[in-house]
Amino acid sequence: MQFLDFEKPIAELYEQLDKLKENGEKSGVDVSATVKEYEQKIALTREDIYANLTAWQKVQLSRHPDRPYTLAYLERMVTNFVEMHGDRNVKDDKAMVGGFADLDGETVMFIGQQKGINTKMRQIRNFGMANPEGYRKALRLMKLAEKFDKPIVTLIDTPGAYPGLEAEERGQGEAIARNLFEMVKLKVPVICIIIGEGASGGALGIGIGDRIFMLENSWYTVISPENCSTILWRSWNFKEKAAEELRLTSDQMSKFGLVDGVIKEPVGGAHSNHDEMAEILKKSIKATLAELKQIDPETRIQQRIEKFSNMGFFEER
Template sequence: MQFLDFEQPIADLYEQLDKVRQIGEKTKVDVQAAVHELEEKIHDTREKIYANLSPWQKVQLSRHPNRPYTLAYIERLCDKFIQLHGDRNVRDDPAMVGGFGEMDGQTIMFIGQQKGINTKMRQLRNFGMANPEGYRKALRLMKLAEKFDKPIVTFIDTPGAYPGLEAEERGQAEAIARNLFEMVRLRVPVICIIIGEGASGGALGIGMGDRVFMLENSWYSVISPENCSAILWRNWDHKEEAAEQLKLTSGQMHKFGIVDGVIPEPLGGAHTHYNEMVATLKAQILETLGELKAISPEKRIKQRIEKFSRMGFFEEA
């Protein structure tokens, strides 16, 4: 079990718990009372810590190495899943995954960024930073779903679109802009869920939906706290202050009307109880799909356009 720096009190209690259990095994003494007391103390300590998380601590949680990624959710949500590959132009981008899945008898097109579960896979998937062909693949799959009248669910989890020279040469900005233009006009229901990091145009490229949700310990912003700190203060030392000022947490995004709802996570984060998190996510998707299917395509498109047009604060002189 891996702990973040602010979870050190919990880590210390787990260490005590392991020692008590080892003593019980060696001495054959009944230590159940002590174990139960420590387990209660762990739960209480976790509740206390997680009730007062700072924006930077939520950013840390969104990046937890054990946090479930897109494919982990898809595999648990779907009875069947067929992954589709390639943008039919350049190549298949491993950072963007998608395909048709069957969930409770409904066929849904699932699309999302995939970071990779270990060092080798993270390198293969470019840490979830998609190239232009990744966004073009995503759009191809969305159009395929529209053709067969199937709803779309996107999982957003990226530190940003890949900023390399070759990505710019192949039209990174155009690919993302094309997705925004096309997604707002899709005739099928579109649900977007930020499951971890939602950074910049990399997130927005698959984030234009009828409903946009955030998991409780995810973040959504035009820039990461580290890069914001690097621009404003020329180093990363002010990343915590930047996270505070960017107002990037799920609660703040919901308050501003940027997202339509916040999906609660199990105590300790999504990585502590995969099955509980998946069950909550599944219930939210099914409920939202039921609402959206009752609305005509024309009305959905109109509402989608109006929703994104209302965002932001401005004054007319």
């Protein structure tokens, strides 16, 4: 179990609990009552800490190495997932995964970024940063879903689209722009969920839908706090301040009307209980799909266009 810096009080209690259990085993003394007290104290401490998280702490949670990624959710939410590969042009981008799956009897196209669960897989998945072929693969799968009249669910978790020279040479900007243009016109229901990091065009490339949701401890904005700090203060040392000023947390995004809802996580974050988080997410997806199916395609498209056209605010002088 890995603990973040602000979880130090919890880590210390777990350390004391482990020592207590070890001493109980060695001495043969029944310590079950004390163990129960410690477990209750851990639960209360966790609730207290997670009830008062700062924006930067939520950013840290969104990047927790144990946090479930797209494939972890699919493993728990659906059956018969058939992953599809390639953009039919360049290659198969491992940072973007997708395919049809069975969601309690309904066929749904799931598409999402995948970061990788260890060092080797993170390199293969390019840390969830897709190249142009990743976005073109995603669009190919969306068009396939539309052809067979199947709803689409995208799971967003990326620090951004890959910014390398080769990505720009192959049309990174055009690939993302094309997805925005095409997604707004899709005739099938589209649900987009930020499950971790939702950074810049990397997130927007699969982020245009009828309903946009965020997990409680995810973030969604045009730039990461570190890069924002570097631009404004020429240093990463102000990343905490940048996180606050960017208003990137789920509650702020909901307040601004940029997302339609916030999906609560288990106390302790999504990484603390993958099964429970997947079940919560599954219920939300099923309920939203049932709602969207009641709306005819042309009305959904018009509402989608109006939704994104009305985002933001400005003042004329």
